[in-house]
Amino acid sequence: MLIKKPADLRYSEITPKALYLNRRNFLAGVPAAFLGARELMSPSARALAGTKFPNVQKSKYTVGDEKINSYQEVTTYNNFYEFGTDKSQPAETAKNFKTSPWSVSVEGACAKPRKFTMDEILALAPLEERIYRHRCVEAWSIVVPWVGYSLSVLLNQVQPTSKANYVAFETYYDVKQMPLGPRGGLPFPYVEGLRMDEAMHPLALLSVGMFGESLPPQDGAPVRMVLPWKYGFKSIKSLVKIKLVSSMPTATWNAANPSEYGFYSNVNPKVDHPRWSQSSERRLGEFRKRPTLMFNGYGDQVASLYNGMDLKKNY
Amino acid sequence: MLKTRWAKALAFAACLAPIFLLAWRAYTQHLTANPIEFITRFTGTWTLRFVVFTLAVTPLRKLLGMPDLIRFRRMIGLFAFFYGTLHLITYIWLDKFFDTGEIWRDVLKRPFITAGFTAFVLMLPLAATSTAGWIRRMGGKRWQLLHRLVYVTGIAGVIHYYWLVKSDIREPAFYGALVGVLLLYRAAVAIRNRKPKPAVKRAAATS
Ligand code: HEM
Numbered sequence: 001m002l003i004k005k006p007a008d009l010r011y012s013e014i015t016p017k018a019l020y021l022n023r024r025n026f027l028a029g030v031p032a033a034f035l036g037a038r039e040l041m042s043p044s045a046r047a048l049a050g051t052k053f054p055n056v057q058k059s060k061y062t063v064g065d066e067k068i069n070s071y072q073e074v075t076t077y078n079n080f081y082e083f084g085t086d087k088s089q090p091a092e093t094a095k096n097f098k099t100s101p102w103s104v105s106v107e108g109a110c111a112k113p114r115k116f117t118m119d120e121i122l123a124l125a126p127l128e129e130r131i132y133r134h135r136c137v138e139a140w141s142i143v144v145p146w147v148g149y150s151l152s153v154l155l156n157q158v159q160p161t162s163k164a165n166y167v168a169f170e171t172y173y174d175v176k177q178m179p180l181g182p183r184g185g186l187p188f189p190y191v192e193g194l195r196m197d198e199a200m201h202p203l204a205l206l207s208v209g210m211f212g213e214s215l216p217p218q219d220g221a222p223v224r225m226v227l228p229w230k231y232g233f234k235s236i237k238s239l240v241k242i243k244l245v246s247s248m249p250t251a252t253w254n255a256a257n258p259s260e261y262g263f264y265s266n267v268n269p270k271v272d273h274p275r276w277s278q279s280s281e282r283r284l285g286e287f288r289k290r291p292t293l294m295f296n297g298y299g300d301q302v303a304s305l306y307n308g309m310d311l312k313k314n315y
Numbered sequence: 316m317l318k319t320r321w322a323k324a325l326a327f328a329a330c331l332a333p334i335f336l337l338a339w340r341a342y343t344q345h346l347t348a349n350p351i352e353f354i355t356r357f358t359g360t361w362t363l364r365f366v367v368f369t370l371a372v373t374p375l376r377k378l379l380g381m382p383d384l385i386r387f388r389r390m391i392g393l394f395a396f397f398y399g400t401l402h403l404i405t406y407i408w409l410d411k412f413f414d415t416g417e418i419w420r421d422v423l424k425r426p427f428i429t430a431g432f433t434a435f436v437l438m439l440p441l442a443a444t445s446t447a448g449w450i451r452r453m454g455g456k457r458w459q460l461l462h463r464l465v466y467v468t469g470i471a472g473v474i475h476y477y478w479l480v481k482s483d484i485r486e487p488a489f490y491g492a493l494v495g496v497l498l499l500y501r502a503a504v505a506i507r508n509r510k511p512k513p514a515v516k517r518a519a520a521t522s
Contacts, residue, residue: 072348073348076347076348077347077348077349081482081483085481085482085483087347087349088347140349140352183483183485184482184483185481185482185483185484185485186482256482257482274425274426275425275426275427275478275479276425277417277420277421282349282351282352284348284349285348287351287409288412289412
């Protein structure tokens with residue numbers, strides 16, 4: 001008789017993705033006395049250390065029917081060029097990124113410009129969990145349970161004036177903390193921009209966390225934008241400055257290569273990137289590609305923002 | 316030492332090392348969150364590396380004074396073809412899932428794929444005529460001329476790489492420099508040999 005020994009089974013075969021998640025929750029609950037031992041664990045396990053948010057509400061902007069990607073996938077596969085151009089690098093090189101104290105300056109064409117500390121940002125509105133599809137311009141995608149609230153909440157605080165036609169965003173940059181930054185071939189600090197109506201759209205999320213806890217550095221800690229109907233690079237990370245301006249601001253990738261990355265960069269299966277097709281995408285964890293949806297599936301909500309615009313020209 | 320049977324077996328095993336590394340990473344779940352992309356890049360990088368190794372054999376024979384290195388050139392070249400084939404299979408099967416329409420559109424429309432495709436197609440006749448029998452049948456001169464296509468494969472491979480990166484050009488620039496030096500070496504040798512030297516007939520400067 002043949003008896004298969006348990007040792008023949010690999011761990012991955014017996015640990016479904018959902019359990020990874022539980023294991024992480026378990027880790028988060030380990031008492032502080034254990035913290036010392038946690039330092040000894042592998043880097044990926046250490047990156048699991050996030051602060052759990054106590055009262056996260058459900059949101060109507062959540063996609064209901066999609067399988068969430070694992071924490072492991074979302075935290076080890078990152079485009080964050082300040083921390084290296086290889087997608088596995090930021091999980092390592094951003095480990096000690098200092099995200100406290102932190103503040104975001106909101107300035108420009110507004111009545112009440114000011115700085116917001118991280119504590120103030122966390123208290124401005126109830127935190128919501130929003131499960132969004134996230135589509136990278138490189139034709140891969142993930143589904144992430146973000147935590148945050150609409151950017152409009154923050155912008156309304158400073159009372160934008162009628163001159164505020166656009167919003168310019170800026171990522172923190174410090175070569176000492178981001179020594180790989182200068183090698184990436186992009187000018188930093190990383191900047192991005194939105195039209196005012198895009199920025200005020202309720203889907204435009206100011207995110208402070210994911211998977212119920214604060215953001216890990218490689219995913220843009222401590223506060224970032226998430227724009228689910230646009231390619232990922234529009235969703236700027238580790239935000240330090242928001243400026244309300246009258247004319248179209250510079251956006252890093254758009255400036256680096258205008259024929260490949262447009263200012264709008266709405267997900268559009270009909271407009272190819274010159275080097276690859278945008279008609280389909282690989283959802284991480286899936287084998288076959290799936291078709292890409294117009295506006296990444298958020299057309300019902302955002303298509304009206306672009307009424308009358310030629311999206312082939314304004315890509 | 317290079318002449319022994321063992322040296323060849325050892326070199327063969329060394330050329331297979333990347334495959335074992337890939338298998339090990341697959342077994343230990345270290346293919347990143349996007350394994351198909353990882354395998355595509357891994358096999359692409361090793362194809363280019365083996366093209367560079369192939370191009371390095373002739374200069375190294377001279378520089379190191381180890382003419383016997385020639386015994387390994389065919390094997391190294393065929394391994395370049397082997398990794399190139401794996402790279403192509405990864406693309407056709409894992410990436411495009413045999414969608415021939417999509418593949419041909421890629422080859423014709425996307426310059427970086429066109430370059431990679433060119434680099435690969437040019438390796439086909441070289442792999443096919445790699446045996447001693449073919450050298451005899453074609454004659455050394457013509458065989459050598461045909462096998463200079465590997466220069467084009469090297470250049471097209473670098474262009475393929477350069478065109479596919481988004482902003483960080485350090486890696487393609489590094490391989491571009493290697494291929495550049497190896498080809499310049501040949502150009503320099505060719506120019507020196509062409510200089511008429513009536514007094515000494517440098518006949519049959521075999522290479
Ligand atoms: C029919 C032929 C070929 C096709 C369809 C092809 C396709 C591809 C694709 C789709 C990628 C990945 C791009 C990405 O991840 O963004 C890639 C990467 C690469 N390929 Fe090819 N390729 C071909 C031939 C070659 C040849 C002959 C070489 C070498 C001489 C080569 C060297 C590379 C290199 C170095 C990379 C990048 C690896 C990295 O990012 O580290 N490819 N190729």
